[in-house]
Amino acid sequence: MIAFTIEMALVATALLLVPGTLVAWLLARREWRGKTLVETFVMLPLVMPPVATGLILLQLFGRRGVIGSRLGFDVIFTWRAVVLAMTVMAFPLFVRTARVAFEHVTRRYEEIARTLGATEGRVFFTITLPLASRGIVAGAVIAFARALGEFGATILVAGNIPDQTSTIAVSIYSLVQLGEDHAAMSLLGVSVAISFAAILASELLMRKA
Amino acid sequence: MRLVFDDVRLALPEFELNASFDVETNALGIFGPSGAGKTTLLEIVAGLRKPDRGRILLDGVEITSLRARVRRIGYVPQDETLFPHMSVRGNVTYGVGQTFLSGQTRMSGPHWIDDLIDRSVAKLSGGERRRVALARAMMTNPRLLLLDELLAGLDDARKRQLIDLLPRPLIFVSHERDEIAALCEHVVSIDRGQCSPPASLPHTSFSLASRPQLNR
Amino acid sequence: MLAIILTLQVHAAASLTDAMRDIGAAFQRATGIAVSFNFAGSSTIARQIESGAPGDVFISADEAQMNRVQPFIIGSTRRDIVSNELVIVGERDLMKAKRIALADPRAVPAGVYARLYLERIGLWRRLEKKVIPTENVRAALAAVKAGNADAAIVYRTDDPNGVVIKDGPPIAYPAAVLRDSKSRAAAMRFVEFLRGKEARAIFTKYGFIAK
Numbered sequence: 001m002i003a004f005t006i007e008m009a010l011v012a013t014a015l016l017l018v019p020g021t022l023v024a025w026l027l028a029r030r031e032w033r034g035k036t037l038v039e040t041f042v043m044l045p046l047v048m049p050p051v052a053t054g055l056i057l058l059q060l061f062g063r064r065g066v067i068g069s070r071l072g073f074d075v076i077f078t079w080r081a082v083v084l085a086m087t088v089m090a091f092p093l094f095v096r097t098a099r100v101a102f103e104h105v106t107r108r109y110e111e112i113a114r115t116l117g118a119t120e121g122r123v124f125f126t127i128t129l130p131l132a133s134r135g136i137v138a139g140a141v142i143a144f145a146r147a148l149g150e151f152g153a154t155i156l157v158a159g160n161i162p163d164q165t166s167t168i169a170v171s172i173y174s175l176v177q178l179g180e181d182h183a184a185m186s187l188l189g190v191s192v193a194i195s196f197a198a199i200l201a202s203e204l205l206m207r208k209a
Numbered sequence: 210m211r212l213v214f215d216d217v218r219l220a221l222p223e224f225e226l227n228a229s230f231d232v233e234t235n236a237l238g239i240f241g242p243s244g245a246g247k248t249t250l251l252e253i254v255a256g257l258r259k260p261d262r263g264r265i266l267l268d269g270v271e272i273t274s275l276r277a278r279v280r281r282i283g284y285v286p287q288d289e290t291l292f293p294h295m296s297v298r299g300n301v302t303y304g305v306g307q308t309f310l311s312g313q314t315r316m317s318g319p320h321w322i323d324d325l326i327d328r329s330v331a332k333l334s335g336g337e338r339r340r341v342a343l344a345r346a347m348m349t350n351p352r353l354l355l356l357d358e359l360l361a362g363l364d365d366a367r368k369r370q371l372i373d374l375l376p377r378p379l380i381f382v383s384h385e386r387d388e389i390a391a392l393c394e395h396v397v398s399i400d401r402g403q404c405s406p407p408a409s410l411p412h413t414s415f416s417l418a419s420r421p422q423l424n425r
Numbered sequence: 426m427l428a429i430i431l432t433l434q435v436h437a438a439a440s441l442t443d444a445m446r447d448i449g450a451a452f453q454r455a456t457g458i459a460v461s462f463n464f465a466g467s468s469t470i471a472r473q474i475e476s477g478a479p480g481d482v483f484i485s486a487d488e489a490q491m492n493r494v495q496p497f498i499i500g501s502t503r504r505d506i507v508s509n510e511l512v513i514v515g516e517r518d519l520m521k522a523k524r525i526a527l528a529d530p531r532a533v534p535a536g537v538y539a540r541l542y543l544e545r546i547g548l549w550r551r552l553e554k555k556v557i558p559t560e561n562v563r564a565a566l567a568a569v570k571a572g573n574a575d576a577a578i579v580y581r582t583d584d585p586n587g588v589v590i591k592d593g594p595p596i597a598y599p600a601a602v603l604r605d606s607k608s609r610a611a612a613m614r615f616v617e618f619l620r621g622k623e624a625r626a627i628f629t630k631y632g633f634i635a636k
C-alpha cells in the first residue's frame with residue numbers, strides 16, 4: 001500500500017509535468033482576454049475543499065458522467081481515480097511554482113536569442129526552460145508531496161478498497177475509524193517522513209536558484 | 210545604411226517617445242542622459258518593442274512589423290547579457306547553431322575570441338564579457354549592429370580594443386560625448402523621449418576607412 | 426408550540442436519518458426539547474465518542490458499535506429500539522455483479538450484517554474482491570444509483586424496492602444515554618420516547634420493524 005501510494009503519486013506527477021509547464025509558461029509570458037478566468041480555474045482545486053473537487057470529479061468521471069460514459073474503462077473506484085485525484089489536486093501547486101520560475105527568467109536573454117535568429121520554440125527549449133529548470137523541478141517535488149498526501153478527493157472517487165485503491169492517507173483515516181490508533185500512528189510516521197524529505201528537497205532546490 | 214523613423218511614438222511610463230528622422234550613415238550615435246529613451250529606441254530597431262504608431266524603414270524597406278528573428282540586426286545590450294547557463298563557445302555560436310535544442314556547435318567564432326572561447330562565462334572580466342557579446346552578435350552576419358553603452362566603465366585600452374573590432378554599419382548608444390565623437394558619423398540626441406534631427410560629426414582621431422563592412 | 430427549553434445532541438446511525446428527523450420534530454412538539462442530530466456510520470460515531478465527542482444519546486445500527494463505547498454510556502439506559510432487514514439493490518445476482526458496494530464490512534453495521542450473511546451462505550470468499558467499501562450505508566446506495574457500482578446490500582429502509590434478504594442476520598438498533606451528557610433526564614426521556622407509540626408509528630412508516 002505504501003509502494004502503491006508512491007507509484008500513483010509518481011504517475012500523477014509525471015502526468016501533470018507537460019501540461020503544467022505549458023500552462024505555467026502561458027500564464028508567465030502571455031496575456032490574453034480571459035486570462036484571469038484561466039488563472040482562477042487552474043487554482044480552484046487549491047482553494048476549494050478537496051471533497052468538493054472530489055465530488056466534481058465523481059460527477060464527471062462516473063460511469064454515467066459526461067467524461068466517464070465516453071471512456072472505454074472504469075475510473076471511479078479504480079487506481080485510475082487515485083491518479084486522477086492526485087493529479088488534479090497537485091496541478092495548481094505545480095503551476096504556481098513553475099510560473100514563478102518562468103517569471104524569474106530574465107526576459108533579456110530571450111530577447112537576445114530572438115535577435116540571434118532563434119524561433120520561439122528554440123527560445124523556449126534553449127533559454128527559458130533551462131533557466132527555469134530548478135524552479136520547475138522544485139515544483140514537481142512539491143506536487144509529488146501533495147499527491148502523496150491527497151485524501152479528500154481520493155476517498156470520494158477511489159474509495160478505500162483494500163489492495164486496489166488504498167493509499168497511505170486513506171488508510172490512516174480508516175485505521176483511525178476502526179480504533180486501531182497504533183497502526184494509524186505508524187503509518188502517519190511514514191507519511192510525515194516522506195513528505196518532510198520531499199519539502200526539504202524542494203526548498204534546497206529553490207534556494208540555490 | 211539609411212534609417213528612417215517616420216512619426217514613431219511609444220508611450221512610456223514617464224513620457225512619450227517621439228522619434229522622426231531620416232539619416233544616411235555608416236555609424237549613427239544616439240546621445241542623451243540616462244532614462245532619456247535611448248535603449249527603447251534601440252529595442253524598437255531590434256524588433257523587441259513595437260511602437261504605438263509610426264514606421265521604421267531600413268535601406269528603404271519597412272521593418273516595422275518584422276519580428277526580431279528575421280530582421281538580421283545584431284544587438285549587444287547594456288550590462289550582463291551573456292547566457293549564464295552556456296559556455297563562451299555556446300554563447301558565441303548560439304546564432305549559428307542550427308540544431309533545435311542545442312545552442313552549441315563545434316564552430317569557434319572570430320579569431321579575436323580564440324583566447325576566450327574555452328573559458329567559462331562566470332569568470333570573465335567586464336571587458337571580456339563585452340567582447341564575447343560582440344562576437345555573439347556578429348556571428349550571425351547581421352546587416353546592422355546595435356550597441357548599447359558598449360564602452361561604459363572600461364579603461365581606454367579596453368575601449369580601443371573593442372573599437373578596433375567594430376564593423377559597419379552600426380548604431381551606438383552612449384551618454385558620453387567623447388565616445389560618440391570617436392565612433393560616429395552622425396548623431397541623434399534624445400531627451401525625455403524627444404529626438405533631435407540628426408547632426409553630422411567631423412571625423413576625429415580614428416580612421417574609419419579601414420573598418421570592415423558587414424554583409425548587406 | 427412550547428418554547429424550547431434545551432437542545433439534545435443525538436448521534437444516530439446514518440440509516441435512521443429520515444425517520445429520526447420526524448421523530449425529533451415530534452419529540453419537540455411533545456416536550457419542548459429540541460433535538461440536534463449527527464448522522465454518520467455507527468463506527469465513525471463510535472470513534473468520535475471514544476475521542477471524547479460531546480453528546481447526549483447514541484443510537485447505533487448494531488450491538489458491536491454500542492459495545493465498543495460501553496465505557497462511555499450509562500449501561501442501565503441501554504435499550505433496543507427497532508429492527509430492520511437487508512435488501513439487495515441493483516443487480517440481484519451478486520455473482521454477476523462486477524462491483525458490489527457495501528458499507529465498510531469491517532466496521533459499519535450495514536456492511537458487517539451483509540458480510541455475516543454472505544459468510545453464512547458461503548459466498549463471501551468469492552465476492553470479497555468485488556466489494557467496494559463505503560463510509561456508510563447511504564454511500565453504498567448512492568454508488569449504485571450513480572452507476573459506479575452494479576449492486577449493493579443496504580437496509581430495506583434505505584431502498585424499499587430492493588430484494589429482501591429473507592434469512593439475513595438479526596438486526597438491532599440499541600440506544601443509550603452518554604455518560605457525559607449534561608441533560609441525563611431529558612436524554613432518558615428521549616430514549617423512552619423512541620420506544621413509545623408515536624415513534625413506533627413513524628419508524629414503521631419508514632419501513633423499520635418496530636415491535
